[in-house]
Structures are given as C-alpha cells and as structure tokens.
Amino acid sequence: MINMFDPLEIRKHFPIFERFQRDGIVYLDNAATTQKPSEVINAIVNYYENSNSNVHRGVYRIGEEATDLYNRSRENIARFIGGTPEGTIFVRNATEALNLAASSLTRMLGGEGEVLVTRMEHHSNIVPWQIASSVSGIRLRMMESHTDRPLKWEDIEKDITGKTKIVSVTHVSNLLGTINDLREVGKNLHDLGIIFIVDAAQSVPHMPVNVNDLECDLLAFSGHKMLAPSGIGVLYGKPELLDRMPPYMGGGEMIKEVFEDHFTAADIPEKFEAGTPNIEGAIGLSAAVDFLKNLGMDNVRNHEKDLISYTLRREQEMNMPSLISYGPRDPEVRGGIYAFNIRKKDGGDRPFGNEVHPHDISHLADRIEGVELRSGHHCAMPQTVSLGVYATARASFYIYNTRDDVDHLFDVIGKIERRMIK
C-alpha cells in the first residue's frame, strides 16, 4: 500500500530501479514503455506457479481458477475506464485495437465513407485507415491541427462533410504532449451519426479517463505503457456498436457454432478474441490497474503536470538559443512529454538537417549522464515533418520520475550543446 505520492517511495516497488541506481540510469522513455512493479510481476508469477491453464475450456479446478482470474481482470480493467466487461476486448496493444476497429468498421460500413484523423496521430491511427482505403472505398483525410494548442470540437467541425462516417483522434499526442480537448466531441459527433474513436494510448496511463465522460464509441490503449507487461491491450467499445461490428479474426473462442460453410459468432467480447488469449497479460494489467488506482489517477496527472511545468521552466532558465522544443507551453494542456532538438549554427537555410541528430543526442545523453531518451520520428512522421525536422529527441515522464531527473536532462542537454555546437 502506497499512501503518499512520493516517486522515491514508488521506486521501491520497481526491482529495475536497483539496477538504475547501480548503473546511474535515468529512465525517461515512458511514452515508449514503462517499468513494471513487483505487484505486476508477482501477479504473473503467481498465476504461472499456481493456476496456469487455458481459459473457458477446462471444467477442472485450475481451469476454473484461470478463467476466474481472467474474467475478474477484465471486470477490474473495465471499471478503471468506466466501461463494462462485455465492452472491454483484450487485444495485444493499441495498434491491434485500432487495426481491429479499422478493419471491422470498414466492413460494417460497406467500404464507403470518410475517416478523419489529425496530423498528430501515431502511425497506428493512420496506417490501418490507409490499408482500409487500399481495399475499399473508405477515404482517409487528415484534419488541420495545431502544434501549440489542443484540438477542439471547432477544429473537427470544420472538416466534417456529408460523407464523414468516423472521426478517430488521439487523446494525448505522443510527440507534442498535447492533451486534446475532447469534451463535446462525442456528443456532437453522435448528433451527426458519426462514430467517435479515441486513441488513449497516452492518456489512460497518465490521467483519469472515463469512456462515459468522453462519450466515445471505441477507445484503444496498451498495457505496457501503464506498468503492465507487453502483449496486452484493450479495445473498449460501446456494446451496441460492438454487437453490430463483424469479427476481426476467426478461430477458436470467437464462435458459437461452426458448420462446413459458415459460422455463428460468439457474443461480445469473445467475438473479437479469437484464439487462446494473453491470460497472464490480462492478470498483469489488472494488477497494474490496482497499483495506479492505489496512487490515484488525479495524483498521477498532477505529478506529471508538475514535472512538465518544471521542465518548461528549466528550459526557459537555460536560455539556450539552439534548444528548440515543441508542443503547447501551458502545462494544463500538456502531458509529461518533452520533444526537442538542438540546432546547429551552420546549415544555412536548409529546411531539414540543421540539427544535431537526435540519435546522437540520445546516444550522448546515455553515455555522458545515463539519461535514457528516445530519438526518431516516434511513429508520428506526418507531425514530425510538419515541424520542419526529420526527427526529435524525446523525454517522457511517469510516476517514478522526479525533478532531479529533469535536472539531469538539462545538465546533459547543456553538455551536448557544448560538445556539438561550440
């Protein structure tokens, strides 16, 4: 039980922090994946040591135990986002959730209509729609969005046409950190008969998210970004929509009956869970949800807000003209994500390639100060290119990060600048 929100206390629950302390590692790549607490690791070990069995099949004791653990995990995770168990489909990750949505909805809509996404989407909310477009009459359009402020209903409204059938947007940008303002969006879209999908991969782990408040039809997130193991994620859907959507994959578990020439689909959520599921992943995600509930999602958000405020203040104090960062400056609308570049003096007017390569930043940050950053386009190429760069370096925070970690970040940015620029 953790009573106070204290990152140093929280670290004690994460075995990997012993190594971080030994090797002087400052882990700042939480938007890519988070570390795992003992509570999650032990829940998985306990399952394997005591109740390992397939689910929904055996009527023997450990088969029933495994099924019970799996079902209770689903209920717990559903409650965490204000959803129902039948609307909570286990998938591998947010990517699979969005592929499922794109493939199934394309068929449900008869392969017609327009899908709107923003430029700030992760590729997993772009490419599945491009694939859908390549095999059907579905058309993908990218709405205008801004790099310095959240997307809001008025921005979406401008791009809606009579053909728009789906609006699929990220809740929080994994590059800019922008927390989009999705209030009103669901209600307004429903008035127009448009399906509303939220990519919540960067919001469910970091702030209170309730599917009823969002009024979304579908919502996707990944367990590994919120303390759980990789290979487990969720597609939440409104049961009445999921009932209408055709299955995504076929096989065991997702059927009622199979005949020589056709099948009848199981009820939701099993209809979308073909094959043996990631049982230990679901159990691990449920343990992760317990850990986060124990901390309080408001506290998680406030902690990250404090870290990003401190980051933006430190950046200003550095007064380093070569340091360019992206995203809104207001911590109220910004998650714990800080993407930046260090610009070289030379390079003339070239629109691209005038920066210290973010891979060099990432490499040096690790070697000089043990600061682990991500570099690249962060699977958000359209947004990265729109910033006029090939790539950025990115720091991203979570519950166990401290202001001290942010100080390390700026120490190493200063050192890299001195080494590479001066």
Ligand SMILES: Cc1ncc(COP(=O)(O)O)c(C=O)c1O
């Ligand atoms: C906003 C957003 N959506 C989707 C994803 C895809 O997540 P995954 O790779 O776990 O499927 C990510 C991962 O970084 C993300 O940041």
